[in-house]
Amino acid sequence: xxxxxxxxxxxxxxxxxxxxxxxxxxxxxxxxxxxxxxxxxxxxxxxxxxxxxxxxxxxxxxxxxxxxxxxxxxxxxxxxxxxxxxxxxxxxxxxxxxxxxxxxxxxxxxxxxxxxxxxxxxxxxxxxxxxxxxxxxxxxxxxxxxxxxxxxxxxxxxxxxxxxxxxxxxxxxxxxxxxxxxxxxxxxxxxxxxxxxxxxxxxxxxxxxxxxxxxxxxxxxxxxxxxxxxxxxxxxxxxxxxxxxxxxxxxxxxxxxxxxxxxxxxxxxxxxxxxxxxxxxxxxxxxxxxxxxxxxxxxxxxxxxxxxxxxxxxxxxxxxxxxxxxxxxxxxxxxxxxxxxxxxxxxxxxxxxxxxxxxxxxxxxxxxxxxxxxxxxxxxxxxxxxxxxxxxxxxxxxxxxxxxxxxxxxxxxxxxxxxxxxxxxxxxxxxxxxxxxxxxxxxxxxxxxxxxxxxxxxxxxxxxxxxxxxxxxxxxxxxxxxxxxxxxxxxxxxxxxxxxx
Amino acid sequence: xxxxxxxxxxxxxxxxxxxxxxxxxxxxxxxxxxxxxxxxxxxxxxxxxxxxxxxxxxxxxxxxxxxxxxxxxxxxxxxxxxxxxxxxxxxxxxxxxxxxxxxxxxxxxxxxxxxxxxxxxxxxxxxxxxxxxxxxxxxxxxxxxxxxxxxxxxxxxxxxxxxxxxxxxxxxxxxxxxxxxxxxxxxxxxxxxxxxxxxxxxxxxxxxxxxxxxxxxxxxxxxxxxxxxxxxxxxxxxxxxxxxxxxxxxxxxxxxxxxxxxxxxxxxxxxxxxxxxxxxxxxxxxxxxxx
Ligand SMILES: Cc1cc2nc3c(=O)[nH]c(=O)nc-3n(C[C@H](O)[C@H](O)[C@H](O)COP(=O)(O)OP(=O)(O)OC[C@H]3O[C@@H](n4cnc5c(N)ncnc54)[C@H](O)[C@@H]3O)c2cc1C
Ligand SMILES: Cc1cc2nc3c(=O)[nH]c(=O)nc-3n(C[C@H](O)[C@H](O)[C@H](O)COP(=O)(O)OP(=O)(O)OC[C@H]3O[C@@H](n4cnc5c(N)ncnc54)[C@H](O)[C@@H]3O)c2cc1C
Ligand code: SF4
Ligand code: FES
Numbered sequence: 001x002x003x004x005x006x007x008x009x010x011x012x013x014x015x016x017x018x019x020x021x022x023x024x025x026x027x028x029x030x031x032x033x034x035x036x037x038x039x040x041x042x043x044x045x046x047x048x049x050x051x052x053x054x055x056x057x058x059x060x061x062x063x064x065x066x067x068x069x070x071x072x073x074x075x076x077x078x079x080x081x082x083x084x085x086x087x088x089x090x091x092x093x094x095x096x097x098x099x100x101x102x103x104x105x106x107x108x109x110x111x112x113x114x115x116x117x118x119x120x121x122x123x124x125x126x127x128x129x130x131x132x133x134x135x136x137x138x139x140x141x142x143x144x145x146x147x148x149x150x151x152x153x154x155x156x157x158x159x160x161x162x163x164x165x166x167x168x169x170x171x172x173x174x175x176x177x178x179x180x181x182x183x184x185x186x187x188x189x190x191x192x193x194x195x196x197x198x199x200x201x202x203x204x205x206x207x208x209x210x211x212x213x214x215x216x217x218x219x220x221x222x223x224x225x226x227x228x229x230x231x232x233x234x235x236x237x238x239x240x241x242x243x244x245x246x247x248x249x250x251x252x253x254x255x256x257x258x259x260x261x262x263x264x265x266x267x268x269x270x271x272x273x274x275x276x277x278x279x280x281x282x283x284x285x286x287x288x289x290x291x292x293x294x295x296x297x298x299x300x301x302x303x304x305x306x307x308x309x310x311x312x313x314x315x316x317x318x319x320x321x322x323x324x325x326x327x328x329x330x331x332x333x334x335x336x337x338x339x340x341x342x343x344x345x346x347x348x349x350x351x352x353x354x355x356x357x358x359x360x361x362x363x364x365x366x367x368x369x370x371x372x373x374x375x376x377x378x379x380x381x382x383x384x385x386x387x388x389x390x391x392x393x394x395x396x397x398x399x400x401x402x403x404x405x406x407x408x409x410x411x412x413x414x415x416x417x418x419x420x421x422x423x424x425x426x427x428x429x430x431x432x433x434x435x436x437x438x439x440x441x442x443x444x445x446x447x448x449x450x451x452x453x454x455x456x457x458x459x460x461x462x463x464x465x466x467x468x469x470x471x472x473x474x475x476x477x478x479x480x481x482x483x484x485x486x487x488x489x490x491x492x493x494x495x496x497x498x499x500x501x
Numbered sequence: 502x503x504x505x506x507x508x509x510x511x512x513x514x515x516x517x518x519x520x521x522x523x524x525x526x527x528x529x530x531x532x533x534x535x536x537x538x539x540x541x542x543x544x545x546x547x548x549x550x551x552x553x554x555x556x557x558x559x560x561x562x563x564x565x566x567x568x569x570x571x572x573x574x575x576x577x578x579x580x581x582x583x584x585x586x587x588x589x590x591x592x593x594x595x596x597x598x599x600x601x602x603x604x605x606x607x608x609x610x611x612x613x614x615x616x617x618x619x620x621x622x623x624x625x626x627x628x629x630x631x632x633x634x635x636x637x638x639x640x641x642x643x644x645x646x647x648x649x650x651x652x653x654x655x656x657x658x659x660x661x662x663x664x665x666x667x668x669x670x671x672x673x674x675x676x677x678x679x680x681x682x683x684x685x686x687x688x689x690x691x692x693x694x695x696x697x698x699x700x701x702x703x704x705x706x707x708x709x710x711x712x713x714x715x716x717x718x719x720x721x722x723x724x725x726x727x728x729x730x731x732x733x734x735x736x737x738x739x740x741x742x743x744x745x746x747x748x749x750x751x752x753x754x755x756x757x758x759x760x761x762x763x764x765x766x767x768x769x770x771x772x773x774x775x776x777x778x779x780x781x782x783x784x785x786x787x788x789x790x791x792x
Contacts, residue, residue, distance in 0.1 A: 177723050179540060179547075179588040216505075216590040218723060222530050246727045248737060255732055255756050257763040264726035272546065272720070278774050281546035281572055282720075283767035357759035397727075404724050405742050409595070 007114055010047045014116045015040035022337040026307045029191045029275065032334055033097075033122075041126045045074035047111060048118045056105035056120060062452045064088040066105060066120055073123060082131045085124060090163050091156065091451060093132055093198050096125025098189060098297075099448050100328045132201040137208055145169040147465055150234040152219045152407070155183020156447045157240030157438025159206055160454030161461075166209040168458075168467050170235075174206075175217040180271065183242055185447070187271040188263070188298065190305050193331070220410035229433055236433045236461045239413075239421060240454055243439035244404035248397055249293075253351030258287055258359035262294070262302035262398035269305050284309060287394025291315040291362055293348055294398035295325040300335050302396050307338055314340050315392065319347040319367050319380040345369070345380065349387065351395055361391045401444050418443065426460040427453060435461055504585040508561060513644035516568045519553070519615075520580055525560030527552075527592060533619035534597025534714065534746055537564070538722040540588035541576050548572050549719045549741075551616035551691075552592055554648075565615030571771035593722045594745045597712070599623040602686035603630060606678045607653070608700055610636035610671045613692030616714060618648060620689055625652040632682070633657065634674035636692070640665035671696060672703045685709055690749065694758050701749030711749040715740045717760055732756045 018034040019025075025032050036044065048070045056066045065084050072080035085092045101107070101121040109117035131137075147170045151158045154176040166172045180186055182199045207213065219225065219241075228234045246261035248254050265284065268274040272282035290306040292299050295318035303314045316335070318325065321344045325332055336342070345367040354360035366386035369378035403419035414422045414430035420443055421436040423429050429436050437453030439445055461467075509521035527537070536551045554563035568577040580586070597620050605624050609617030614635050624631050633653035637643050638661045649656050657674040658666025667673060671692070679685060688711040690700035697713040704711045717729040717740050724742035731740050732753035738744060 177590060178721065179590070216588050218590055218593060221535075221592050222526055222590075242725075244723070244725045245739070245742075246725070248727065248730075250737070254737065255730060255760060257760060261727040264720060264728045267720055267726055273544070277767065278771045280544045281771065283764045283771070285764055285767055357762065406724060409742070 005046075005049050007049070007111065010049065010111070010115075011043055012115055014047070014119050015044040017119070017122055019334075022334075022339070025192065026304075026338050029308055031195055032192050033330070035129060036122055036126045038126075041123060042074060042076075044119050044123055045070050047115075048074075049111060051110065055108040055110060056118070059105045059108040060088075061104060061446075061448045062088045062455070064105075064124075069127065070118075070120075070123065073127065078127065078130050079134075079136060081127045082136055085127055086131070089124075089448070089451070090160050090455075091128070091202055091447070092124050093128025094156070094185060094194060094202060095448050095451070096121050096123075096128050097194050097198070098328070098446075100446060102329045104448075129198075132198065137205050140167055142167060142210065143169045144171075145467065147171065147235050147467065148173070148233055149461060150175065150228045150232070150237045152225070152237065152239045153177075153183060153241040153438070153440075154181035154203075154213060154215075155240055155242050155438060155450060156185060157242075157440075157450040157454040157457075158183070158238065159202065160451040161238045161240060161435075161437070161458045162211045162454075163206055163209055164455050164458035165238075165461060166206070166211045168462055170465075170467070172211045173234075174211060174213045175219050176213060176215045177218045178271065179215050181213050181215060183240075187267045188301065190266065190270050190301050192304070192308070193301070218406070220406045225407065225411040225413065225431065225434055229431070234433075235465055236435065238454070238457050238461065239407065239429070239434065239436040239440060240438040240450065240457075241404060241407060241440045243401040243420075243444040245402045246397060247400050247402055249348070249399065251348060251350055253353060253359070256351055256353055256359050257357055258285075258393055259351055259395045260397070262292070262298045262396050263401070265302050265396055266298070266305060269309065275309055286311055287359070287392065289313045289315070289392045290394040290396060291317055291348075291390075291392040292396045292398055293317045294400070295320075295327060295332075295342075296398060296400075297327050297331060299396075299398035300327045300331040302398050303335055303340050304331075304338060306394075306396070307340070311394075315390075316340055316342045317346050317348055317362075317364060318342070318344055320377065321345060321369065324377050347380070347382065348395070352389070354393075359393050359395055361389050362395055363387055363389050401439075403440065403443070407440075426463075427457040428460060428464075433464065435464075504587045505589045506585045507580055507582055510580065510582045513565070514642045516577075517612075517642070517644070518566055518568070518577055518580075520564045520566065520576075521561045522564065522586065522589060523561055524589065527562050527589070528555045528557050528560045531555040531562055531592045531619075532596035533599060533623035535592035535594050536616075536722075536745065537562070537589050537591030537593060538719065539564070539576075539586055541572065541579060542587050545575075545587065546572055547588075547720060547722070549593075549716070549722060551714070553615035553618055555619070563615075565612075567612040569612075570768050571775045574772070575775065590722070593741055595743070597623065597689070597714075597746050599627050600687075601627075603628075604632070604682060604685050605629050606632045606634060606675060606685055606688045608634040608636075608671050608675060608688060608690040608692070610659075610690075610692030610696045613690070613696070613714070615645065617689065617691045618645060618652075620691075621649065622652040625654075630654050632678045632685075634659065634671050634678065636660070636671040636674070636696070637665070638662070670699065672699045675700060675703050679704075679707060679709070687712065688749075689713075694754050694761065697749060697752075698754040701752070701754075705750055712746050713749040713752060714745045715747055715752065715757060716745065717757060718763060731760075 069081040069084040106117040151174040273280040274284035350363040352361045367380040370381040373379040435457040438450035511519040553565045607621040633656040636659040691714045729740040734751040
């Protein structure tokens with residue numbers, strides 16, 4: 001704290017982070033990015049300018065006090081860093097790994113104007129991993145109350161809501177349809193990006209808070225949301241059931257054997273361990289040449305899982321260009337390193353039969369970018385006469401999901417036109433005492449947004465049930481992303497620091 | 502004892518067996534036409550099985566399983582009364598619409614005999630005249646005759662060799678029923694796809710509404726993977742959430758049968774490896790016993 005830091009005095013390059021080499025890692029499911037060493041983390045902390053009005057905090061969907069935790073980290077107060085992080089983010093080890101930081105905190109960090117931005121995600125991951133290793137948790141003193149809350153779905157939205165309500169003393173039961181908890185974190189995102197150990201640790205933390213998790217429970221069918229509220233004694237219900245249902249395109253050949261959704265491929269591999277067939281009973285029947293349609297995170301995961309399962313060649317077929325790819329930059333980069341063959345500006349028009357009901361090839365058309373569409377991205381339009389065939393024996397759809405119909409079929413919850421659950425700003429649904437958040441409200445989004453929604457709903461449920469807000473000193477989402485509530489305090493603190501220096 | 506307790510087991514033949522599972526909430530919720538997904542062991546696969554019966558007072562659901570491959574053969578060995586299932590989730594699928602049909606034919610063949618029972622009973626309870634048609638290879642394989650008699654106004658048993666009931670396929674049973682009754686509102690058929698298709702073709706020229714219960718390969722059973730997609734007319738449906746019941750005259754059975762062959766090689770590998778393991782184990786046990 002001797003000299004004022006400027007863009008010229010900070011370490012110019014990001015601290016290096018070890019990764020498994022591409023040639024090696026395509027042969028295993030172990031983590032690709034190995035994380036910072038303590039020394040690297042400390043070097044990276046040096047790169048933070050400790051801005052008085054930190055853009056990163058505003059860029060974070062849950063308003064983590066980023067410079068605050070970085071200061072603690074640079075002072076080697078690791079526990080202190082974790083406490084700051086976990087005030088806003090219950091799952092730092094997870095979000096540090098999977099958040100699209102380039103669109104959030106790192107995307108607005110001014111260091112990024114001239115150099116690479118501060119590697120906030122990697123620092124967050126480092127602190128989260130440290131917490132898991134040391135067994136730290138942010139378990140406060142819990143005053144039990146006679147209030148029972150039911151949570152539908154054990155993805156990040158459900159987990160976050162459950163944790164906050166358990167801390168407020170509620171009896172919390174989470175119902176999960178699968179035989180294991182975690183939602184997309186378990187069945188979707190593969191081990192080499194998010195190890196199961198990390199998910200297990202977060203689930204263990206939840207249980208530590210007294211949350212009960214009941215797997216093998218399909219809400220809507222085993223009992224309805226109405227029954228939970230009216231017969232089973234739940235004072236409130238939170239629905240975080242995810243977006244779920246995979247989309248197909250409606251082109252000919254879609255029901256051939258060898259055509260499947262990325263969700264199916266990933267569930268077979270991540271949850272059911274098809275990689276270890278026949279020791280585990282669930283098969284995948286991988287093709288030799290696998291074409292994945294789409295270019296988001298789900299597509300990247302499907303491609304890289306296919307490689308690791310032993311596919312000889314993996315193609316990505318995407319109708320726009322690399323610049324429009326919605327995947328996390330790091331994943332796209334890793335996929336490229338691993339040898340995925342990208343066909344940008346290409347759209348499938350038909351999947352062709354080998355005569356025995358299996359995929360033989362895919363007919364595609366080349367695209368060019370036309371005028372911008374509603375999303376502001378240039379709309380891809382087919383180039384007439386550019387159709388061509390290429391050989392493949394497996395086609396995987398990763399073109400998005402739509403709302404899962406089960407809760408709509410079985411309850412009176414009001415849905416919007418696209419089938420997602422309708423809520424107001426407090427995440428209250430059309431049914432009194434029933435709240436919803438995460439992908440089932442917004443459509444497929446991100447882990448951090450689902451987690452933020454779970455916490456926001458927990459806050460609303462506390463208000464609805466008149467639970468005093470004893471420990472919620474800090475609730476950024478309710479104060480908007482500018483985080484005024486703590487922002488002032490933080491800015492002052494940093495300001496002082498810089499002045500003193 | 503792990504998981505969900507199996508309280509009773511009954512063997513109908515050397516391939517077909519019944520399991521009664523204690524699960525009061527499921528017994529309360531189950532409706533005709535719904536199914537469950539079962540996992541025998543942590544490393545097992547998730548397989549769909551129809552709820553063949555449920556007893557709300559006892560708090561049990563009944564599954565009737567035909568041992569056709571690795572998982573179901575293994576269940577035949579492992580799932581004894583007093584043991585438990587690693588996982589069971591459900592009831593899944595849209596319940597069958599037991600509408601206002603006044604006269605129905607309920608057809609079950611092969612692994613569809615048990616699943617048709619709750620529908621026959623459901624129709625009976627709703628006041629319909631129920632004609633049961635159930636098909637078996639021979640008389641030794643016949644089961645639940647008493648249960649069907651209790652809920653059917655007429656019961657036609659069909660066997661391949663004529664050793665019980667009439668000789669012939671279930672379609673012959675349907676033809677007999679149709680000849681006798683001109684006012685049949687609906688036929689419901691459950692069994693192997695080839696049988697369901699034959700039933701649908703029998704009723705198509707007569708214009709009798711025919712519902713079938715499709716059994717594509719599934720993973721989650723919650724609409725999340727799309728593995729169970731089937732072609733109904735020109736639309737694609739997910740059997741686990743949109744079905745499993747569909748209008749038999751609209752189902753693309755060729756597509757369904759093709760998709761059921763999807764994992765043929767893997768299934769073969771699994772059963773071969775499993776049989777070999779069983780053999781080795783038996784040998785080792787004999788050796789132990791001897792030494
Ligand atoms: C392959 C893949 C990769 C991704 N990668 C990233 C990434 O890198 N970064 C990122 O930020 N986001 C990523 N996402 C998106 C992110 O995972 C989701 O936005 C997030 O998980 C949504 O959380 P959720 O809690 O709303 O739902 P989910 O995580 O979907 O969890 C919902 C849970 O509810 C259960 N459920 C559903 N219906 C019922 C019912 N009726 N009864 C009981 N349980 C039920 C489901 O089984 C599931 O476990 C990815 C998504 C996928 C599919
Ligand atoms: C909604 C639904 C309800 C079902 N109800 C019952 C039931 O009540 N009793 C019962 O015994 N079986 C039922 N089945 C079929 C049962 O799920 C399969 O027999 C089982 O998955 C086979 O597993 P396996 O490992 O023993 O055989 P595998 O080795 O996987 O397969 C052996 C043979 O069975 C066929 N098969 C595989 N999966 C299925 C399937 N899902 N449906 C039909 N045939 C299949 C294969 O094509 C192959 O010929 C139902 C299936 C569905 C989708
Ligand atoms: S924006 Fe945040 S991470 Fe970047 S320099 Fe400022 S305080 Fe540090
Ligand atoms: S079994 Fe996965 S969607 Fe139906």
